[in-house]
Amino acid sequence: MKLKTKDLLTLAELTPKEFLGLIDYSIKLKKEFKKNGNKPILKNKTLTMIFQKPSTRTRVSFEIGMYQLGGHAINLTSNDTQLSRGESIEDTAKTLSRYTNCIMARVYDHQLLNKLSKHASVPVINGLSDSFHPCQILADFMTIKENKRKLKGLKIAWIGDGNNVCNSMIYGAALSGIDMSIATPKGYEPNKTVVKESLKLTNIELTTDPFVATKNADIVVTDTYSSIHNNNPKRIKKFLPKYQVNSKLMCTAKENAIFMHCLPAKREQEVTSSIIDGHQSVVWDEAENRLHTQKALLAALIRA
Ligand code: CP
Numbered sequence: 667m668k669l670k671t672k673d674l675l676t677l678a679e680l681t682p683k684e685f686l687g688l689i690d691y692s693i694k695l696k697k698e699f700k701k702n703g704n705k706p707i708l709k710n711k712t713l714t715m716i717f718q719k720p721s722t723r724t725r726v727s728f729e730i731g732m733y734q735l736g737g738h739a740i741n742l743t744s745n746d747t748q749l750s751r752g753e754s755i756e757d758t759a760k761t762l763s764r765y766t767n768c769i770m771a772r773v774y775d776h777q778l779l780n781k782l783s784k785h786a787s788v789p790v791i792n793g794l795s796d797s798f799h800p801c802q803i804l805a806d807f808m809t810i811k812e813n814k815r816k817l818k819g820l821k822i823a824w825i826g827d828g829n830n831v832c833n834s835m836i837y838g839a840a841l842s843g844i845d846m847s848i849a850t851p852k853g854y855e856p857n858k859t860v861v862k863e864s865l866k867l868t869n870i871e872l873t874t875d876p877f878v879a880t881k882n883a884d885i886v887v888t889d890t891y892s893s894i895h896n897n898n899p900k901r902i903k904k905f906l907p908k909y910q911v912n913s914k915l916m917c918t919a920k921e922n923a924i925f926m927h928c929l930p931a932k933r934e935q936e937v938t939s940s941i942i943d944g945h946q947s948v949v950w951d952e953a954e955n956r957l958h959t960q961k962a963l964l965a966a967l968i969r970a
């Protein structure tokens with residue numbers, strides 16, 4: 667499949683048709699992979715990954731995904747490159763574009779991705795910034811589609827911190843016609859512009875009451891209170907005990923509701939072990955689907 671955009675930095679670059687097309691293409695690649703393995707559609711293609719922050723899922727799924735499509739990935743931490751000695755993003759982007767077919771970067775400041783995208787002639791993928799995590803949401807919506815057989819008309823309850831993953835999930839909801847109710851403490855709401863833009867396409871409710879959010883929800887989602895860029899133990903006091911996904915809260919969602927978390931999780935903080943390990947949890951499918959959705963994305967961007 668083809669995408670109009672060169673890069674994927676937020677999800678807002680995609681049309682609803684492209685977003686839904688990527689989800690369906692991911693499901694197709696997953697089936698193909700489980701049956702006979704994938705065809706080497708990225709043979710001789712390379713991905714360069716830059717990590718300013720740690721990662722388990724993103725690092726491993728991108729590298730293995732490239733390998734399974736016949737290509738190759740290399741991994742750089744910021745300290746490995748001349749970025750650590752002050753070489754500019756502009757010059758780094760231009761140099762890497764002469765070697766590689768795609769750049770994936772996990773960064774603190776989202777502006778750095780905008781600069782990479784502007785100066786790289788090859789596609790740039792956001793592997794998480796302080797503001798967005800689009801690759802996670804592709805995997806999450808694939809997981810929802812696999813479980814619920816549809817997207818449009820469902821309701822997501824987001825509980826806890828209105829963070830980078832939440833911002834991208836709002837875009838995902840808008841692109842697929844899912845309603846979202848977001849329960850956060852005051853001052854921890856998602857990005858206002860993202861909410862305003864997405865309201866044009868779907869219903870986004872902001873509340874401080876987790877029980878309002880979970881009412882009639884098909885999907886209950888949370889994430890850590892302490893993101894990598896926001897790792898202050900004092901934050902936890904703002905969230906606990908009210909914003910924990912536990913059996914009492916989960917009971918107020920639909921009976922067949924699923925529980926989602928991008929991982930890594932802090933058990934007994936944002937979610938209890940009984941829920942994350944329970945029958946409604948699809949967190950391992952989410953983690954697996956990073957592999958399949960990123961293969962679809964890489965194929966769509968690199969082959970475009
Ligand atoms: N969910 C996610 O992006 O995990 P990692 O930080 O391990 O990559």
Ligand code: NVA
Binds near residue numbers: 794829889894928930
């Ligand atoms: N919100 C978390 C997500 C980690 C995948 C963070 O930014 O650390």
